[in-house]
Amino acid sequence: MIKNIIANFFGRIWGLISVFIFVPIYIRFLGIELYGLVSFFATLQSVLFLLDLGLSATLRRQFSSGEESIENQKSKYKLLRSIEFCYLIIIVLIICVTYFGAGAVVSKWLNIGNIEPDIAITAIRLMGLSIALQFLSSLYFGGLLGLEKQVIANVYQIGWSTLKNVCVIFILWLISPDIRLFYVWFTFVDLVYLILLRKRIKGELSVDSSYIWKLHELYNLRSIWQYASGIFIISIISALNFQLDKIMISKVLPISELGIYNLAFSLSQLPLILVNAAAISIFSRFVYYYSINEINRQQTLFLLAYRILGIITISISISMCFYVQDLFLVWTGNPEITSRVWVPAIILIAGSMFLTFQIMPFNLVLSQGVTRINTFFGTLNIIILFPLLYFLVNKYGIIGAASSWLIILFMFTPFYNCYIYNKYISKDWLKWLLTDTIYPLLFVFILSFIFFSAGNIVTMNSKLRLLYAIFTGIITVTITLLVFIKNLRSQFEFAKKEIINK
Numbered sequence: 001m002i003k004n005i006i007a008n009f010f011g012r013i014w015g016l017i018s019v020f021i022f023v024p025i026y027i028r029f030l031g032i033e034l035y036g037l038v039s040f041f042a043t044l045q046s047v048l049f050l051l052d053l054g055l056s057a058t059l060r061r062q063f064s065s066g067e068e069s070i071e072n073q074k075s076k077y078k079l080l081r082s083i084e085f086c087y088l089i090i091i092v093l094i095i096c097v098t099y100f101g102a103g104a105v106v107s108k109w110l111n112i113g114n115i116e117p118d119i120a121i122t123a124i125r126l127m128g129l130s131i132a133l134q135f136l137s138s139l140y141f142g143g144l145l146g147l148e149k150q151v152i153a154n155v156y157q158i159g160w161s162t163l164k165n166v167c168v169i170f171i172l173w174l175i176s177p178d179i180r181l182f183y184v185w186f187t188f189v190d191l192v193y194l195i196l197l198r199k200r201i202k203g204e205l206s207v208d209s210s211y212i213w214k215l216h217e218l219y220n221l222r223s224i225w226q227y228a229s230g231i232f233i234i235s236i237i238s239a240l241n242f243q244l245d246k247i248m249i250s251k252v253l254p255i256s257e258l259g260i261y262n263l264a265f266s267l268s269q270l271p272l273i274l275v276n277a278a279a280i281s282i283f284s285r286f287v288y289y290y291s292i293n294e295i296n297r298q299q300t301l302f303l304l305a306y307r308i309l310g311i312i313t314i315s316i317s318i319s320m321c322f323y324v325q326d327l328f329l330v331w332t333g334n335p336e337i338t339s340r341v342w343v344p345a346i347i348l349i350a351g352s353m354f355l356t357f358q359i360m361p362f363n364l365v366l367s368q369g370v371t372r373i374n375t376f377f378g379t380l381n382i383i384i385l386f387p388l389l390y391f392l393v394n395k396y397g398i399i400g401a402a403s404s405w406l407i408i409l410f411m412f413t414p415f416y417n418c419y420i421y422n423k424y425i426s427k428d429w430l431k432w433l434l435t436d437t438i439y440p441l442l443f444v445f446i447l448s449f450i451f452f453s454a455g456n457i458v459t460m461n462s463k464l465r466l467l468y469a470i471f472t473g474i475i476t477v478t479i480t481l482l483v484f485i486k487n488l489r490s491q492f493e494f495a496k497k498e499i500i501n502k
Contacts, residue, residue: 014158022165023266024332027259029169029177032337033113036255037123037179039262040110043246044098044124045131077205080143087139091132098128111254119180126183133190140197147204148284156200160193237378241408244385245401248393261398264341267327268348270320271313275356278309279363286367298367299425306360307436311480314444317353319473321346322452326462326469347402354409357437361420368424377416381408440484447476 027035102124106112112120144153168185175181246265249258282305289298320327324345328338365373385408392400417437418429426432451472460468 014161018161018165022169023263024334025169026172027332027334027337029172030179030182032256032259033115034179036257036259036262037110037112037115037120038182039246039258040250040255041127041130041183042262043243043250044127045134073205077202080139080201080205083139084136087136091135094132094135095128098131099125102128110250113254113256115255119178123179123183126180126187129187130183130190133187133194137190137194137197140194140201143201144197144204145280146284147201148281149204150281152200152204156193156197160189163192164189237375237382240382241378241385244382244389245393245405248389249398249401252393253397257398260337260340261344261401263328263332263337264345264348264398264402267320267324267331267345268352271317271349271352271356272359274316275309275313275359278305279359282360283363283367286364290368298364302360302364302425303436307485308481309360310357310436311440311444311484312477313353313356314441315448315473315477315480317349317356318444318448319469319476320349322448323465323469324349326465329462330466344398344402347399347406351402351406351409354406354413357413358416361417364424365420373420373423377412377419381412384408384411435484440480443483444476444480447479448472451476 023035026038030038102121105124106117106120110120141153141157144150164186167189168182171181171185172178246258246261249261282301285301286298289295289301325338325342328341328345329335332338362374365371385404388404388407389401392404394400396403414433414437418433421432422429455465455468455472
């Protein structure tokens, strides 16, 4: 399964690299206002993906459990077809909502500035088509992940992303910098991606070609409705936690500010991308160990993964905060944008770091089929987040939006993690919090500050400073791992053995 983690890592890293490569080009061709409309697409996508009702995550969990028998494969295919039928109804709904609601969004919600209303309306309708296709694709992609075919899934995803982003630049350059052409191309590539994924997952399940799914087989959904409904509630909460700031910005501030905020948010996702790349594969193993009642192995893998990934993401996050202005200068080549974006970026990076601490506990609980805990903590987050966002965005703009996110995560992460640890691992939660989170955080901050101060002695341009940041960041990670993980080599060997053997 090491190859699956590597595949997930490269899949997520490519997503980040593509942002670094293509976003400055989009801004150059479209301008910051139209790029703000592209940012709105990501928010709209997250909101409409709530119609998933928790089914794709449930499919992934179901595909991760059980032995690889012919009967089990057939059962999984029946479940896939039943969920697929529900998805077909939902994508029709998505297309209708975006088509008939585009005018109201443009006239009554977005502050589109100098963008022509007709162009914005057409773009939002095309967004709906693209989102509908991606919505169904996410079902097949999740199924491949559940089958532990992460290499195949990520090859498809990287190819899809590359084709979309590279070719659309030529369209904007050679034909016209029209955002409508932007989404026409996206929709076409999304359709091709959908067809290829569906064909692949059918092949992986090796189902008898004579089998024909029938409507009455929707009864297969009865066995998963409770877990799926829990995941649906968690998805709503998660989407609100991730998108409420952008929804508030899109309503209160000009759409160009949404574009700036999205730049900061995109950069802040690096720690999350790295942890999620590993978490996707580790979750499948969590589910497998739970399904065969190997709870001790599940707990051991959890503790090791939390500590190693925590040290890595703390080191990356703190280093990014120190060098964030250089990152944006090299990335955008625009001092004006850099001056507007670097402060909210630091705040969002810090928030993302705290969120990464929740990912392993979150996956541990879900692997055991429990959703109530995540629902409770997520709901509490939103109850506090909404009024906090409303006040801070109106008073401080995008800096206020970023600050509200950090405040919530800083408050809730220790409580959430310690509760999970106390309930599922051991009662000695305070020692775990100190040794696996607080001490490494303080150690990395001090070490990074020393390197940063030493780097300021010598005059360097932004590119050289980033190279220096990468070099000292690697040293920081290595030293911290050696200090906080005893018998580091044997621990990595143990993790490798646990992940590979099934």
